Amino acid sequence: MTNAPAPSPSSTPIAVVVAGALGRMGAEVVQAVIGAPDCRLVAAIDTTAGKEGADVGLELGLGELEVAITGDFEGALCQASQAVRNDGPGGGAVLVDFTHPSVVYEHTRAAIAYGVHPVIGTTGLSPQQLQDLAAFAEKASMGGAVIPNFSVGMVLLQQAAAAAARFYDFAELTELHHNRKADAPSGTCIKTAELMEELGKAFNPQQVEEHETLAGVRGGQRESGLRLHSIRLPGLVAHQEVMFGAPGESYTLRHDTIDRSAYMPGVLLTVRKVRQLQGLVYGLERLL
Numbered sequence: 001m002t003n004a005p006a007p008s009p010s011s012t013p014i015a016v017v018v019a020g021a022l023g024r025m026g027a028e029v030v031q032a033v034i035g036a037p038d039c040r041l042v043a044a045i046d047t048t049a050g051k052e053g054a055d056v057g058l059e060l061g062l063g064e065l066e067v068a069i070t071g072d073f074e075g076a077l078c079q080a081s082q083a084v085r086n087d088g089p090g091g092g093a094v095l096v097d098f099t100h101p102s103v104v105y106e107h108t109r110a111a112i113a114y115g116v117h118p119v120i121g122t123t124g125l126s127p128q129q130l131q132d133l134a135a136f137a138e139k140a141s142m143g144g145a146v147i148p149n150f151s152v153g154m155v156l157l158q159q160a161a162a163a164a165a166r167f168y169d170f171a172e173l174t175e176l177h178h179n180r181k182a183d184a185p186s187g188t189c190i191k192t193a194e195l196m197e198e199l200g201k202a203f204n205p206q207q208v209e210e211h212e213t214l215a216g217v218r219g220g221q222r223e224s225g226l227r228l229h230s231i232r233l234p235g236l237v238a239h240q241e242v243m244f245g246a247p248g249e250s251y252t253l254r255h256d257t258i259d260r261s262a263y264m265p266g267v268l269l270t271v272r273k274v275r276q277l278q279g280l281v282y283g284l285e286r287l288l
Contacts, residue, residue: 013040014271015093017080017116019107021069022046025098025121025260027060032264033096034065039271042083042093043076044069073107077114094271097122101183105129108144112137117274118144119267123187134280143277147284148187150266154240155285157255158192161242164251165196168244170204172219176231176239184230185220189240191283196242197224 016033020026021044033039034057044056044067057065070076080093095111097104101124108125111118112133125133125146137144149155165171175189196203203225212218219229238257243250257263266284273287281287 011038012084012091013038014275015040015042015080015084016271017043017045017076017093017095019045019073019076019095019097020099020122021056022048022051022059023098025263028260028264029096029098029267030056030060031062032268033271034062036268039268041065041067042080043067045071045073045076047071074110074114077111077116080116081114092117092275094119094274096267096271101125105133108133108146109136112140112142112144115140115142117142117277118146118280119270119274120144120146121150121263121267123148124183125187130280130282137280138278141278142280143274144280145270145274145277145287146280146282147266147270148191148282149238150263150270150284151255151257152266152284152288153262154188154255154257155283155288157240157242157253158195159285160253161192162195162198164242164244164253165199165201165203168246168251169201170245171196172204172227172229172243174229174231174241174243176233176236176241178236178238179232179234181232184232185228186230186238186240188238189228189230192240192242193222193224193226193228196226197222 016039018026018029021030033041046069051069052071054069055064056067056069057063084091084093093116095116096119097107098121104122104124108118108120173189175186219227221227241254243252270287
C-alpha cells in the first residue's frame with residue numbers, strides 16, 4: 001500500500017509527539033515514526049510508574065533514541081511547539097494520541113491551544129465533545145484529525161456498509177476487541193453506523209413484540225433502529241462485522257485486524273496531511 005508522496009530531501013522532518021508511547025498502539029507509532037524519513041520523534045509521553053526520564057527507544061527495544069519519557073503532557077506540547085517555531089507555513093508539530101477515553105478530550109483541546117496538530121486515535125469522544133473541539137480548532141485555525149480507525153481496509157468496509165444500507169432494511173453490527181479496551185461500543189462501530197444512517201432511513205422495523213430474559217442480550221439500539229453488539233476477549237485485536245438480512249438471503253461484511261502494524265500506514269498518512277487541514281476532520285475517509 002502506498003502512502004503520501006515522499007517529501008524532498010530538503011524538507012524539514014515533521015516533529016511528532018506520541019502520547020501513550022509505552023502502550024501497544026503507542027509503541028507501534030514510535031517505531032513507525034522513527035522509521036519514516038520525513039518524521040522525527042521529539043517527545044514521548046507516558047504515565048507508566050517508574051518510567052519517567054527513561055529513553056523511550058531503550059524501553060521499547062528499539063535502541064537509544066535520546067528521547068526521554070515524560071508524564072508532563074502540556075510540558076511536552078510546549079517543548080514541541082518551540083521546536084518548530086521556525087518551520088513556517090504548513091509546519092508545526094503533530095501529536096499522535098493513543099491514551100484513554102477519560103483524558104482524550106483534554107488532550108485534544110490542549111494540543112490545539114499549544115499550536116500542535118492533534119491526530120487522535122483514542123476513541124470515546126462524545127458527539128458534543130467533537131463539536132466543541134471542531135469549533136475550538138476552527139477558532140484557532142488549526143488542522144486536526146480524530147480517526148476512530150486508521151485501517152484503510154476498515155474504511156472500505158464502512159463505505160461498502162453505507163452502500164448496502166440503501167438496499168437492506170435489516171442490519172446489525174458486531175465489534176470484537178481485546179478485553180483491555182475501555183469503551184464500548186468502539187468508535188469505529190459507531191462511525192460505521194453513522195455512515196449507514198446518513199440515508200435518513202429507519203432500520204429493523206419491529207416484526208414481533210420482543211422480550212429480553214437477559215437484559216442487553218439484543219445489544220444497544222440506536223435511534224435509527226440499528227443494533228450494536230460489543231465483544232471483549234483476550235486474544236482478539238480489533239474486528240468488525242456488519243450483517244444485513246432480507247427474505248431468503250443475508251449479506252455479511254467483515255474486517256479483521258491481525259496485527260496493530262496494519263494501522264501505521266494510516267497513521268503516517270494522517271501525520272503527513274494534518275498540517276494542511278483547515279479544521280478538525282473526523283474519519284480516515286476524509287483524508288483518502
